[in-house]
Amino acid sequence: MADDNRIWLLISKKLSGTLTSPEGDELDSLFKSHPDAWYTFEVLSAIGPGEQVPEHLLEEIRAMLNTVPTDADTVTENTYELPDQKKKQRFNYKLPVFAALIALVMAGGLYFLLKGSRGITSLNKIYAGKGKSTEVTLPDGSRVKLNSGSYLTYPSDFSSSNTREVNLEGEAFFIVDHDEERPFIIHTRDLDIKDLGTTFNVRSYPAENITETALIEGAVEVVIKGNPATKRISLKPAEKLIYYHEAKAGQKKFEVMDMDPGSGTNDFSEIAWISDKLIFKAERLEDLAGKLERRYDVAISIHDESLKNSRITGAFAQETLTEAMDELKQMIPFNYWISGNRVLITPK
Numbered sequence: 397m398a399d400d401n402r403i404w405l406l407i408s409k410k411l412s413g414t415l416t417s418p419e420g421d422e423l424d425s426l427f428k429s430h431p432d433a434w435y436t437f438e439v440l441s442a443i444g445p446g447e448q449v450p451e452h453l454l455e456e457i458r459a460m461l462n463t464v465p466t467d468a469d470t471v472t473e474n475t476y477e478l479p480d481q482k483k484k485q486r487f488n489y490k491l492p493v494f495a496a497l498i499a500l501v502m503a504g505g506l507y508f509l510l511k512g513s514r515g516i517t518s519l520n521k522i523y524a525g526k527g528k529s530t531e532v533t534l535p536d537g538s539r540v541k542l543n544s545g546s547y548l549t550y551p552s553d554f555s556s557s558n559t560r561e562v563n564l565e566g567e568a569f570f571i572v573d574h575d576e577e578r579p580f581i582i583h584t585r586d587l588d589i590k591d592l593g594t595t596f597n598v599r600s601y602p603a604e605n606i607t608e609t610a611l612i613e614g615a616v617e618v619v620i621k622g623n624p625a626t627k628r629i630s631l632k633p634a635e636k637l638i639y640y641h642e643a644k645a646g647q648k649k650f651e652v653m654d655m656d657p658g659s660g661t662n663d664f665s666e667i668a669w670i671s672d673k674l675i676f677k678a679e680r681l682e683d684l685a686g687k688l689e690r691r692y693d694v695a696i697s698i699h700d701e702s703l704k705n706s707r708i709t710g711a712f713a714q715e716t717l718t719e720a721m722d723e724l725k726q727m728i729p730f731n732y733w734i735s736g737n738r739v740l741i742t743p744k
Contacts, residue, residue, distance in 0.1 A: 403430050407437050424622050427585060428641055434585050434602075522548045524566070527693035529669070536560055536573050538580065543567035543669050544690040545601065554578065567599040569670050574614075586639050590617040590628075597667050603686060610636035610655050610666040620650065636666060674712040681706045681728060685741075692717045696739040703730055703743060 406423040427434040524530040524542035531541045535554050542548055546566020554560045560580045572580045574593035582589040584600035586607045594614035600607040609618055611631040618629045618637050629637060629652065639650040656665040656677060665675035674691060676684050682704035685696040694717065698704050706728045712720050721732050721739070729744040 402426065410437070420622060518552050520550055520552050522550075525693070526690050529672075534560075534562070536575065536578075536580075538573045539571045541569045541670055543569075543599075544693075564598055564600060566601055567597070567669070569595075569597045569667060571595050586621055586641065587637075588619045588621060590619070592616055596631075599666075601686075604683075605641050607639045607641070608636055608666070610664070612664070612667065634664075668711075672713065676711070677709050678707045679709070680704065681708055681724075681741075684708060688717075688720065692720075694734075694737045694739050696741065698741045700730075700741075700743045703728070703741060 403423065403426040406419055406426065410420070410423060427437075522530065522532050522542060524544055524546050526545045529541060529543055531539065532548065533539050534550055535552060538560075540548060540562075543566060546564070546568060548562060548564055548566075548568060550562040551557075558578055560575070560578050561583065562581075563583045565585070570582070570591070572591040572594050574580075574591060580591035582591075582598055584598060584607050585602070587598075587600070587609065589596070589598060589609050592615035594616050595612040596614070596616055597610040597612070598608070599610075609616060609631065611633055613633055615633075616631050618631065620629075620639060629650075631637060631652065634655050635652055636655050637650060637652050640647060643649050656675075665677060668675040674687060676687070682698060685698060688694070689696050691712075708724065708727050710723065710727065712723075715723065717734065717739070721734070724730075725732065725744075731742050731744050733740045
């Protein structure tokens with residue numbers, strides 16, 4: 397709970413412009429273990445002074461300022477899933493969130509929210525559930541395909557700002573309508589990616605140790621957050637940038653390299669998922685298990701450290717979960733059991 401209170405206090409100071417440099421480093425560290433708080437911060441950051449604000453958020457904050465929450469209250473967002481599963485979801489925000497919002501208003505970080513905005517542009521949130529993907533056309537005509545277990549947040553209208561900014565948690569393939577006068581920027585946990593006329597892929601799952609940008613056509617500029625010494629990094633087609641949240645000893649914090657053409661295929665492995673393929677090359681079984689969890693909407697447990705670190709190369713297309721597991725056990729001997737949406741892997 398102490399961490400929860402601390403992170404919301406630091407978020408309030410960040411948004412109000414009163415965060416010190418050491419506190420900024422602390423906040424970056426806390427974001428790694430609190431991806432939900434990072435996501436909320438990104439949404440709030442996307443709403444700048446003078447920009448239009450969702451009316452429901454105005455009403456919720458006004459109500460919160462006039463009530464003292466006892467344990468947890470419920471806030472409703474405009475949240476969308478796949479087109480055939482549109483529904484409103486409810487999210488529980490505990491006391492630290494309310495305290496942080498009040499602190500934000502008191503510090504001036506959300507002062508503009510209390511000004512009584514009208515003519516409001518809402519934020520849309522698209523979610524691709526595990527085992528599924530979904531596509532969306534943004535207000536400017538840009539197209540985005542979301543991989544399973546991914547969220548994309550964007551305004552319903554880009555016309556009120558001189559930039560087009562979206563927030564991504566997970567993985568998405570972008571085909572951007574280039575506009576010199578209104579740059580397109582994707583915010584992830586650690587990177588900001590700016591379009592320069594582009595087709596590219598961005599991967600930033602909270603549970604993974606990397607954030608990756610892979611450029612297919614055009615050009616992008618990448619900025620690493622919280623690192624002012626790092627210049628804008630430009631990518632060329634068929635290049636990718638990998639940022640490591642926790643770099644190992646002797647490992648660079650980020651690196652630029654050529655994209656992987658895959659294993660026995662002409663497809664780049666980084667974007668094979670958009671064709672419903674999964675290509676992996678010398679990948680740790682534990683890391684591959686995370687991708688299989690999203691692909692098949694299951695939870696996989698591996699009860700052996702040596703198995704977790706086993707390297708494996710291959711590809712899946714139309715295989716069922718059972719077929720995929722059978723193929724894997726031919727490459728790495730192990731036993732497995734499937735019960736409902738749970739998979740257990742043990743040494744053979």
